[in-house]
Amino acid sequence: MLRPDPEAKPRLVKIRDNLIDRIKEAESHRWLGEAEGLKVSLAGANAKLAEMDQITARRTTTQLGMPSFTLAAGRTNLDPERTSKIP
Template identity: 45%
Template structure:
C-alpha cells in the first residue's frame, strides 16, 4: 500500500506540472483512500500488539470464592 501511495504522489506531481487538473483531483481522491487504508492497517496491527485488560476480581468476589471452597 505504501508503494501505491508513493506512486500516486509522483503521479500527482506530474499531473500538476502538466496542468492536468482533472487528473490531479482524481489521483488526490485515490491517494486519500490509500492513506486511509494504510491508517486502518496500522491501527489493526497496533491493536493486535496491545495488551488486553482482563480485569481483576473484586474483594467480594474473592471472599465469596474462598467461603465456598471452605464449606
C-alpha cells in the same frame, strides 16, 4: 466492509508513493482533473494505511503456555505389583 491485511502494507506504501509522483506530474502538466482524481485515490490509500496501523496496534498475542494433562488424564499406576493385585 473489508479490513485490509497488514501484511500488504509494503505494497500499499509503494502505491501511495506512486500516486504522489503521478499527482506531481499531473500538476506540472496542468492536468487538473487528473490530479484531483489521483488525490481522491491518495486519500483512500492513506486511509487504508491508517487502518492497517490501527489493526496492527490492536493485535496482541498472548502466550497461554503448554497445558498439563496430568489432572485430566485420570489416575495412572506405574507400580507393576499393585496393578496385578487389583481385582
